[in-house]
Amino acid sequence: QSVLTQPPSVSTAPGQKVTISCSGSSSNIGNNYVSWYQQLPGTAPKLLIYDNNKRPSGIPDRFSGSKSGTSATLGITGLQTGDEADYYCGAWDSSLSTVLFGGGTKLTVL
Amino acid sequence: EVQLVESGGGLVQPGGSLRLSCAASGFIFSSYAMSWVRQAPGKGLEWVSVISGSGGDTDYADSVKGRFTISRDNSKNTLYLQMNSLRAEDTAVYYCAKDRTVTTSWSFDYWGQGTLVTVSS
Numbered sequence: 229q230s231v232l233t234q235p236p237s238v239s240t241a242p243g244q245k246v247t248i249s250c251s252g253s254s255s256n257i258g259n260n261y262v263s264w265y266q267q268l269p270g271t272a273p274k275l276l277i278y279d280n281n282k283r284p285s286g287i288p289d290r291f292s293g294s295k296s297g298t299s300a301t302l303g304i305t306g307l308q309t310g311d312e313a314d315y316y317c318g319a320w321d322s323s324l325s326t327v328l329f330g331g332g333t334k335l336t337v338l
Numbered sequence: 339e340v341q342l343v344e345s346g347g348g349l350v351q352p353g354g355s356l357r358l359s360c361a362a363s364g365f366i367f368s369s370y371a372m373s374w375v376r377q378a379p380g381k382g383l384e385w386v387s388v389i390s391g392s393g394g395d396t397d398y399a400d401s402v403k404g405r406f407t408i409s410r411d412n413s414k415n416t417l418y419l420q421m422n423s424l425r426a427e428d429t430a431v432y433y434c435a436k437d438r439t440v441t442t443s444w445s446f447d448y449w450g451q452g453t454l455v456t457v458s459s
Contacts, residue, residue: 260444261443261444261445263444263445263446265383265446271451272433272449272450272451272452273375273383273433273435273446273449274449275438275445275446275447278438278443278445278447279443279445284438284447316382316383318383318444318445319444320444325397326385326397326399326400327373327375327385327388327444328385329375329382329383329384329385330382331382332382332383
């Protein structure tokens with residue numbers, strides 16, 4: 229069981245919006261930056277969001293990140309079938325001195 | 339264009355050893371910390387190890403401490419992971435990943451394609 233908790237799956241229709249939560253503690257999300265990664269089937273992870281809410285160049289503004297206390301949220305608007313993937317949150321844990329990843333959330337666009 | 343290309347994976351017996359390599363290009367390799375992250379079949383991501391740009395500082399997940407050794411050759415732009423005393427639970431795809439900044443941000447902006455390590459008799 230991961231220290232960063234994500235829902236195992238979410239689903240929604242094309243064109244809609246979805247949010248994916250990531251819950252942690254004061255030693256990780258509460259006091260460190262959160263990143264989000266997208267992993268399309270059979271491929272390596274791709275950085276979507278860093279420093280809680282910043283997008284690397286080339287990532288569309290349909291993807292957004294936010295953080296409040298010990299939880300973070302990834303938002304995706306205008307969902308497309310090509311967004312079907314596993315999404316992972318990640319953060320440094322100051323107590324464990326390790327990088328933590330959430331268990332991943334499988335997004336299905338019906 | 340940044341590229342990370344892993345190699346060295348394969349089938350190994352429990353208790354055996356394997357060395358993974360990650361050839362980097364398209365950025366100033368010696369300026370960035372590099373990590374190994376693994377993913378067991380059908381499972382999530384697990385950070386394994388990190389090495390500073392100079393190679394002077396390293397750290398490991400508890401699950402591999404004492405068995406795995408990370409290193410780098412900045413003259414060859416190559417990252418390594420020496421894996422000893424391998425266990426079945428080490429079976430995974432191993433990715434090398436570049437830190438996003440030169441000051442170790444713990445977010446990874448480029449990943450290799452991964453190399454599969456299977457530990458089985």
